Amino acid sequence: MAESGSSAELSGSLTLPPPRTRIFKIIVIGDSGVGKTCLTYRFCAGKFPEKTEATIGVDFRERLVEIDGEKIKIQLWDTAGQERFRKSMVQHYYRNVHAVVFVYDVTNAASFRSLPAWIEECKQHALGTEVPRILVGNKCDLQDSVQVGTDVAQQFADAHSMPLFETSAKSPNSLGDGNYRNSDHVEAIFMTVAHKLKSQKPLVLSQPPEGSGGTVILSGGRNDGGDGGKGWSCSSC
Numbered sequence: 001m002a003e004s005g006s007s008a009e010l011s012g013s014l015t016l017p018p019p020r021t022r023i024f025k026i027i028v029i030g031d032s033g034v035g036k037t038c039l040t041y042r043f044c045a046g047k048f049p050e051k052t053e054a055t056i057g058v059d060f061r062e063r064l065v066e067i068d069g070e071k072i073k074i075q076l077w078d079t080a081g082q083e084r085f086r087k088s089m090v091q092h093y094y095r096n097v098h099a100v101v102f103v104y105d106v107t108n109a110a111s112f113r114s115l116p117a118w119i120e121e122c123k124q125h126a127l128g129t130e131v132p133r134i135l136v137g138n139k140c141d142l143q144d145s146v147q148v149g150t151d152v153a154q155q156f157a158d159a160h161s162m163p164l165f166e167t168s169a170k171s172p173n174s175l176g177d178g179n180y181r182n183s184d185h186v187e188a189i190f191m192t193v194a195h196k197l198k199s200q201k202p203l204v205l206s207q208p209p210e211g212s213g214g215t216v217i218l219s220g221g222r223n224d225g226g227d228g229g230k231g232w233s234c235s236s237c
């Protein structure tokens with residue numbers, strides 16, 4: 001588990017590290033043009049970007065959130081969809097990944113048909129089913145151009161034990177007040193992943209061996225549960 005911060009002496013023989021900010025690394029993958037940059041930008045910056053260009057290699061976006069009183073840094077890796085911009089970077093994406101978000105464009109059937117190849121790429125980089133994965137169908141605002149129906153997407157998601165979210169990085173919230181930060185699904189999608197990760201990796205209070213000076217170590221624990229992504233989803237979607 002990636003962590004940031006340094007330790008500090010609190011009192012007497014008991015030394016506790018200060019609260020550390022855990023970092024959850026989530027990679028966002030899918031074909032070029034499906035909206036990975038827009039989704040990650042919207043979650044981290046709270047708005048739809050006016051202009052995007054094809055991602056070269058990878059872009060990082062981060063946002064600090066608070067879950068059950070703990071501050072957690074959600075680090076989104078916005079990866080290039082175009083093969084020619086991926087080659088040199090691809091092995092770096094997959095290092096120490098905590099969760100994967102697969103994105104397709106609901107108005108582009110080819111981007112949906114590419115999903116098995118993206119899943120295969122994850123497999124080749126040793127990302128097992130213990131790493132939470134979710135499926136996101138983006139551009140739902142383009143209702144008249146939909147090529148990938150919810151039923152077929154849901155079947156695919158079920159077959160791969162992933163929750164499905166259909167969303168739009170572009171739509172403002174349903175209140176129409178221009179507030180993107182509190183808008184419907186994009187916020188909920190990444191927060192759902194973060195909640196899932198937090199529940200899988202609770203902070204573990206590990207007791208020191210006897211006679212080791214009374215130091216109590218708080219560290220990121222791992223309890224993968226092995227549910228392969230089943231049984232968790234966004235209740236507000």
Ligand SMILES: Nc1nc2c(ncn2[C@@H]2O[C@H](COP(=O)(O)OP(=O)(O)OP(=O)(O)O)[C@@H](O)[C@H]2O)c(=O)[nH]1
Binds near residue numbers: 031033053081082170
């Ligand atoms: N209508 C609509 N357009 C979107 C949405 N999300 C992204 N777009 C548009 O789709 C195009 C591609 O978006 P990007 O976010 O750059 O796509 P990407 O997946 O990051 O592409 P690569 O960096 O090449 O992998 C842009 O013109 C966006 O404005 C959406 O939810 N609705």
